[in-house]
Amino acid sequence: MRVTSGMTASMVETSLQNIQTQLAQVQGQMASGHRINQPSDDPIGTENVLQWQNAIDQNTQYQSNAQDAVNWLGSTQSALQQAVSLAQQIRSLAVSAGAGSLTAAQLQTIAQQIASAESSLVNVGNTKVGDSYIFSGQQTSTQPFTQSGTAVTYGGGSGTIQREIGPGQFVQANADGNAALTPVFQAISAILYDLGPGGNPANVATGASLSGTNPYNPGPQGDLAQLDSAITNLTDVEGQAGAQMQQAQNAQGQLTTLATSLQQLQGGVLNDNLAQSVVQLQELQVNYQSALAAASTILQQSLASYLH
Template sequence: MMLRVTDQTMTMSAQRSLAASQARLAAAQAAASSGQRIGRPSDDPVGAGESLRVRAQIAAASQHQRNIDDGTAWLTTLDSALGSATGFLRQVRDLAVQGGNGSLNQNGRDALATQIDSLRKDLLGAANTRYLGRNIFAGSSDAPAAFTDGAPPTYSGTPGDTVQRRISPEQTVRVDGDGAAVFGTGADSVFGILDAISADLRNGVDPTGRLQALDAAMNRVVAGRVDAGARLSGLQRAGTENMTERNALEQRRSGIEDLDLGKAVLDLQVQQTNYQAALAITAKVLQPSLTDFLR
């Protein structure tokens, strides 16, 4: 049986072929312009799903890096404050040793006591160091100061309360200092020891008997600084690992989403050639007559 192919059938078939060629050209142009292999999920459903998953991992890694940067700033501030506190206590120890000199008159002892009182004030300032408006020695407390001035100062933080930063899906790092553990509380605090040394000097009493307690307090401050330094080193290592991870994820995302530029240009040229050929062939095959126009 023979099938008759009419002019209308040929016209419709040519139009469909021409439209398909034009659509392929438009897709090639869009891909070359955007540089993206996946313009919509339907272009590659599996690739689109993998791309979303990788992008979520990149976003999480970027947040972890921001946490690392913030934690590094906290611990750097903490290390600086503890370094200052250690220096103040060493000066107090030297003054206390001088105060034990039996040949020193009372005026000399009073002068040493005044210097110790000034160092105590500086030490209290270090203990009340803040970062971005928050006390670095009072955990999450929103009190105006970690230690309120008094005789001795009162600690305003909550024991065991910490400030943590998540630096990976499995790891968090403490970024604040335990003020109660570092400086002590009540009469046994480092401030209480300094008050006692100052009082001994003003009363003409040899203050060297308190050197053992002062050394123990200084050791607590030094131990706090060592701990902060160890945490800071850990954050720096985590920052390096995070950068490596983000670079790997970005390469993976690029492999899924980004288009090979050379291949894209070649494909665009091929589609342009195909479209121009389709136009020329269609124009030659379908020669509309006056009857077709009138119809």
């Protein structure tokens, strides 16, 4: 093979440039920490990275939705617990009122105690998270419970408040205030009516024979029995809120795990393997230096140097 001066020079130039191109690439990867800096570095990988990014961003949103649901349900649960305890307090007052052999003054005191507990219960029913009434259905800016005299009316809306915790997967973040508390308020109003001027204290406990005379107790059971079934209903709603809470918290746990694995998946494709890059960089540096040394030796020489 005939080797000419131009061949040597262009080979030296090409090999030095090849090494420098590779050096630049490895340096770019190490500097950014990413194996993919442009879609052309790995088109399929880029597609995956983008789709995983979308999944990660959605997951973050679902986590924040689940947290929001947990906040709502936390407030709902504690409000319902307070409501149960207030209702039971009222029940024991009613039991003592129905025991008989009480003076009118004593009965009036009990009625006042019950009325004050009822007001507290109305406040509980009007609990807010942020600016929203949590027992008012979707009418979150309307106060759900209004008290006039002994009667309490529900003015809120219907419908559920939902939070998305997965694609097309929702958790209910509220409890139906109307269903939970309205029977309780009705039972309390019935008790207060029977303890009041037109009522009969005996009906608190029994009331079966006088069915129809108390506008708040359709009968035939007594006021206490009506309160008991309202409390049972309230406890059921509380239990349901607890179950929803459990669902939201489970979702949070799953979403966190999913986020970690998505990030690992994305990182596996996107992130640079630093150890590998360092080794590669060192190899390239050695190559580069030997290429330089070889070039400087070969390029200096020709027969002309030895002719005198």
